Amino acid sequence: MKRISLALDDKLYREIENAMSMVGETNRSRFIASIVAEKISEIVQRPMASIIVYVYDHEVGEVAKNVTEVQHEFRDVIRASTHIHLDDRNCLEVVHALGDSDRIRELVTRISRIGRGLKHLRVVNIPQLAEG
Template structure:
């Protein structure tokens, strides 16, 4: 584990009360753990904005009976083979499928892939979850 540093901060009572409610609702063991997560989240957002390397998952549902949709989705995925690590395909019912796509690359490339998939007619929902790549 890295060397730990202690520091003090001053907050308004209303802000610390709201933070403590957040900590309790999220089941954090301490303010330090919650604050570490908030800092990591902000640093990840900065990394995303600056086009840094990220990893994540694209989760989408779609109607596989939509004409030419499967071919279009596969063509897009082949265009991003450097970004896609793996995919998992799940049949939800006779008409609908769930696809989970593990991705790693620049934030711009990952977002471009997600956008190209999302705008296809027949894609019911798509969400992108990102994390740090290292």
């Protein structure tokens, strides 16, 4: 492990402290390292695992049909998905993806472009750990 020094403006420092408090983290180094690792996993091309969570209103346009079509186009990286009904109109889906980071980013982009009816989209990327 390497120890580094980091200079932050006061506002960003306060935002980090507030965010740590909100998630119950007490170790600043671990908190910042996890944010950096998450950002790197978004830009570096390599195998990764992702959880893609989105909520949509199935009554709006053809959003349900479009979601299904996108999932079928990305069968090569989608390993599983779950679908639950939040209420009479809104559905929540969790997609588990594993594969090339560029392909998974393409999947997320396609989901985000579904447009009307898509209410929330969150992604967690985890770089695949090397064995050993």
